[in-house]
Amino acid sequence: MTEHEVLIAGGGPTGMMLGAELTLAGVDAAIVEPSATRDREGGSRAGGLHSRTIEVFDMRGIADRFLSQGQTAQVVRFANASLDISDFPTRHPYGLALFQNRTERIMADWLDELHVKFYRGREVTGFVQNDSGVDVTLSDGETMRAQYLVGCDGARSVVRKTAGIDFVGSDPTMSWLIAEVQMSEEPAWGFRETPTGFHAIGRGDNGVVRLALTDPVLKTGKPTLRDLSETLIAIYGSDFGVNSPNWLSRFNDATRQAVAYRDRRVLLAGDAAHIHPPLGGQGLNIGVQDAVNLGWKLAQVVRRISPENLLDTYHAERHPIAARVLKNTMAQVATRRTDDRTKALGEVISEVVSMDGPRKQLAAEMSGLGVHYDFGEGHPLLGRRMPDLDLITPGGPRRVFSLLHDARPVLLNFGGLAAFDITPWADRVQSFDAKYDGKWELPAIGAVAAPTGVLIRPDGYVAWVGEGKEARLADALTTWFGPPA
Numbered sequence: 001m002t003e004h005e006v007l008i009a010g011g012g013p014t015g016m017m018l019g020a021e022l023t024l025a026g027v028d029a030a031i032v033e034p035s036a037t038r039d040r041e042g043g044s045r046a047g048g049l050h051s052r053t054i055e056v057f058d059m060r061g062i063a064d065r066f067l068s069q070g071q072t073a074q075v076v077r078f079a080n081a082s083l084d085i086s087d088f089p090t091r092h093p094y095g096l097a098l099f100q101n102r103t104e105r106i107m108a109d110w111l112d113e114l115h116v117k118f119y120r121g122r123e124v125t126g127f128v129q130n131d132s133g134v135d136v137t138l139s140d141g142e143t144m145r146a147q148y149l150v151g152c153d154g155a156r157s158v159v160r161k162t163a164g165i166d167f168v169g170s171d172p173t174m175s176w177l178i179a180e181v182q183m184s185e186e187p188a189w190g191f192r193e194t195p196t197g198f199h200a201i202g203r204g205d206n207g208v209v210r211l212a213l214t215d216p217v218l219k220t221g222k223p224t225l226r227d228l229s230e231t232l233i234a235i236y237g238s239d240f241g242v243n244s245p246n247w248l249s250r251f252n253d254a255t256r257q258a259v260a261y262r263d264r265r266v267l268l269a270g271d272a273a274h275i276h277p278p279l280g281g282q283g284l285n286i287g288v289q290d291a292v293n294l295g296w297k298l299a300q301v302v303r304r305i306s307p308e309n310l311l312d313t314y315h316a317e318r319h320p321i322a323a324r325v326l327k328n329t330m331a332q333v334a335t336r337r338t339d340d341r342t343k344a345l346g347e348v349i350s351e352v353v354s355m356d357g358p359r360k361q362l363a364a365e366m367s368g369l370g371v372h373y374d375f376g377e378g379h380p381l382l383g384r385r386m387p388d389l390d391l392i393t394p395g396g397p398r399r400v401f402s403l404l405h406d407a408r409p410v411l412l413n414f415g416g417l418a419a420f421d422i423t424p425w426a427d428r429v430q431s432f433d434a435k436y437d438g439k440w441e442l443p444a445i446g447a448v449a450a451p452t453g454v455l456i457r458p459d460g461y462v463a464w465v466g467e468g469k470e471a472r473l474a475d476a477l478t479t480w481f482g483p484p485a
C-alpha cells in the first residue's frame, strides 16, 4: 500500500501551499488532484492577491515571481469605497491584480522545484481513520495510508462530508453567471447597473472576454451558452455574438463555515472549511494563509516534535479569521442590492469606512495585515505579524522575511537575551543577534515600543516578545516548538 506522512486532497491554491509548507518542513506530503493537467477548469476565478498573501510569499522568497506577472494596485474595497493602504507600514502596501490561473501556475512551478508529489487525475472518494492513521480511498480503487489527511478539496469537500463535519451558515439569495468567451461584436465594456444587480464585461488574455453577470433571479446548476446569451440580451439588449466559451460557471452568495477544522487525524483548509461570495476578493488569500498556519504545526506533530494538541491551535486561530471574512462579505452583498434605500445605505457606509480610523481597521482586516491571534495579554506585537524590518546581523544586513525562507522559527535577540541558552531548541529554532534602529510600527495600530527580543513562528506571527527580561521565553519555546531536547 502506498504510504505518505500526510495526504492532501485537492491541488488548488490551499492544497499547493500546504504541500509546499510540509515539504519545506521535511515531511513526506502528497497531493491528490482530480484535474489531469496543471491548468484546471475555472482556474481564473480570483482576480488577485492581498498584501498579507504577498508578504507570505515574500517570507518564502517567491514574491517577485508573482509581482513580475501582475499589476500592483489598491484592491481593498468595501461597498463602493476603495480603501487605500499605501500608508500602511509594509513592504507591500498594495494588492496584486493577477488571475488565479497565473497564481496557480507560479505555485505549481514552485512545487515542482520542491519536488512535491502530485497524484493527478484521481480524487479522494472516502477514508477511514483510526488511532494510528487514515486509509484514504481514491477514485481508481487504490487505497493509500497516511498519518494525517487534509481536505483542501474545495466547497463541496468530500473530506468534510465524510468526516461528518457540519457546514453551517446561510443559504444563497443571489447568483452570478461568470464566463470566459469570444464575442463577434464589440461588447459594452465595463460595469453596468440594472434593477437586478451589477454586471461587468472585461478583457482577459488573448482577446478573451470575461463576464460576471447577476442572474435576474437566484439560479443553480451549471449554465449553458444559451443561458448566457439570454442573460446578456436581458441586460444589454444584445448577446454581442457570444461564442466559443472557454469556461462557464455560476457562483452564489451561500456563506458557510465548518464547525470544526479538525476531526482527530483529518483537517480542513481553504474553501473546504469556509465559503462566501467573492466580494472583497478574500477566499484564495485566507485559504493560502490557513495552509501556512497549519503546515508547520502539522509537520511538528508528524515529526513528533510537538504533541498532537498543537493542532487544536489551528482551529482556534483560523476559525475566527474566516468568520470575520464571512461577516464582511455578507454585509457587502447586502450593500449591493440596487433598490434606492439599499443604495443610500451603501453610500453612507462607504463614506464612513473612508474615514481614516474605520479605513485603517477594515483595510487591515481585509488585506490580512491586521490578523491578531489571541496569545493572551502583552506587547501589541504578540500574536501579530512580524514586520519585515531591515536588520543588521553579525553576518551582514538581512531582511526579517529572508530569515523565514526555510519556514523555520526564528529568535531575534536585540540585546536583551544575553544569558538565555537556546541550545535545547537549537535543532528547531534559528537564533540571530540583530540591531534595528528604525520605528516599530503595525498596520492600523501605529508605533509600538521596541522589544528586546522576538520569537517568530514559521508563519510569520510573533509568539513571544522580550521586554527587557527573558520571562516566559522557555515556556513560549516549549508551547510552540516542543520541549527542550
Ligand SMILES: Cc1cc2nc3c(=O)[nH]c(=O)nc-3n(C[C@H](O)[C@H](O)[C@H](O)COP(=O)(O)OP(=O)(O)OC[C@H]3O[C@@H](n4cnc5c(N)ncnc54)[C@H](O)[C@@H]3O)c2cc1C
Pocket (backbone or CB within 6 Å): 009, 010, 011, 012, 013, 014, 015, 032, 033, 034, 035, 040, 045, 046, 047, 048, 049, 100, 122, 123, 124, 125, 152, 153, 154, 155, 157, 158, 159, 178, 251, 269, 270, 271, 272, 278, 280, 281, 282, 283, 284, 285, 286, 287
Ligand atoms: C468569481 C470568483 C471570483 C473570485 N475572486 C477572488 C479574489 O479576487 N480573491 C480571492 O482571494 N478569492 C477569490 N475567489 C475565491 C477563490 O477562487 C477560492 O477561495 C479559492 O480557489 C480557494 O482555493 P482552495 O484551494 O481552497 O479551493 P479550490 O480552488 O476550490 O480547489 C480545490 C481543489 O480540490 C480538488 N478536488 C475537489 N474534490 C476533490 C476530491 N474529492 N479529491 C481530491 N481533490 C478534489 C479540485 O479539483 C480543486 O483543484 C473567487 C471565486 C469566484 C467564484
